[in-house]
Ligand SMILES: Nc1ncnc2c1ncn2[C@@H]1O[C@H](COP(=O)(O)OP(=O)(O)OP(=O)(O)O)[C@@H](O)[C@H]1O
């Protein structure tokens with residue numbers, strides 16, 4: 001890694017109720033690369049991802065200690081502005097959740113709350129981001145009909161476009177293709193590869209093949225600890241740790 | 254094979270018959286009201302208060318009861334919403350994860366839901382005697398509020414529990430404040446809230462037992478919360494028990510008015526909730 005890390009996690013511990021979910025996590029996520037987080041179910045992948053945009057704050061009985069530096073600033077600093085931090089990150093969840101409004105308004109929602117109100121500017125933004133996610137030709141004739149009438153794959157791309165419209169620096173994806181058919185999955189993966197020119201991307205995935213296809217680096221998490229971190233090929237094909245080897249065994253053979 | 258086919262046919266027939274019975278009764282009820290009430294309908298019925306006493310009076314109209322009913326049902330629904338919304342939000346959002354308390358609360362409201370309205374009336378009456386109040390618009394509103402709260406809470410509870418948590422998170426992760434994110438969720442549940450309001454208003458405006466002792470009755474339109482207020486169901490009751498055929502006929506005209514009010518509200522609520530549910534997930 002030559003560049004400075006985009007996200008730097010230092011001594012992060014997350015406790016929910018009496019359970020320690022993340023244990024002493026230290027990681028540097030490289031700038032403008034795709035990093036995948038892999039690991040068995042319940043190991044804390046989603047939790048780790050949510051600490052990056054402070055979505056975990058709203059969980060009951062949660063205690064977070066340690067630092068998460070984004071562009072060198074600690075987002076858990078008491079003075080940090082939560083909405084500003086979240087604006088830097090686009091989140092793509094497992095299933096698409098279009099806002100209960102039209103396709104146009106879904107994309108325009110973010111820019112609007114951040115102060116873009118001129119119709120012409122919004123029109124431009126909407127078209128730009130719908131094109132960026134390959135949706136424009138599919139929906140340009142029904143921009144003002146309900147977003148919920150799109151197919152699931154289209155909805156997921158809409159959610160990505162909606163996230164990009166607030167001009168984030170980082171895209172977080174939590175199993176963003178697990179509800180999609182193979183064709184839609186491929187489209188989203190291609191988008192990730194395109195987008196890494198401009199954005200830092202962090203993905204949670206259960207599919208090792210997908211991790212290999214799209215990511216530059218892989219983080220292997222096991223029971224709340226980071227076991228291994230390295231370039232994709234190395235982690236998948238030549239893991240250093242016994243636990244990682246065990247997990248990717250099926251993949252190597 | 255033949256038995257299964259027969260069963261299928263039999264239950265299909267049963268369903269068709271039941272539907273006919275239900276639709277037929279509705280038609281008969283509305284028909285009776287229209288046939289018997291329409292001859293006694295006049296502009297006076299809608300625009301004047303009764304003249305010459307309700308019991309034997311044939312002059313004037315039932316404006317006092319129309320206004321009284323709207324005041325009571327509207328007041329009770331608004332007051333009910335003010336109380337129910339926080340309760341519904343509390344048991345859904347703040348007590349999340351604990352299941353004992355919310356379920357107990359839900360059961361309590363189910364029990365309250367099943368209590369006949371006369372009990373609420375009697376309870377309201379005792380409360381009023383205790384407070385030294387006399388039968389009044391306020392007393393009626395309070396008793397009817399008690400009646401509609403279980404309906405409102407249970408419906409709102411149902412609606413809020415279907416909101417996907419991710420919707421809130423989706424708005425937050427776009428940089429929305431908590432309030433802005435809540436507005437998105439609100440958009441999602443508005444159709445449900447309209448339905449809840451409609452159910453509550455319909456129950457409130459049609460109920461007789463809760464207002465009988467608490468709101469009292471008056472030939473005048475109440476000018477303040479402390480004055481007694483008439484209501485349409487009670488007016489119908491008094492008019493029907495009159496020996497005069499003409500006054501009895503006016504009872505059907507009053508019933509006609511009540512039915513039309515409920516109908517208008519139903520249609521309005523339907524249109525509104527359609528408009529808002531356009532974008533529902
Ligand atoms: N709100 C919560 N309250 C209590 N425990 C929680 C909460 N959220 C997560 N956990 C626990 O934290 C642990 C990690 O959960 P997390 O969702 O991060 O796992 P994951 O790696 O994303 O799993 P999956 O691959 O199945 O999505 C789990 O043991 C889970 O039970």
Ligand SMILES: [Mg+2]
Nearest residue numbers: 045046047174
């Ligand atoms: Mg997960």
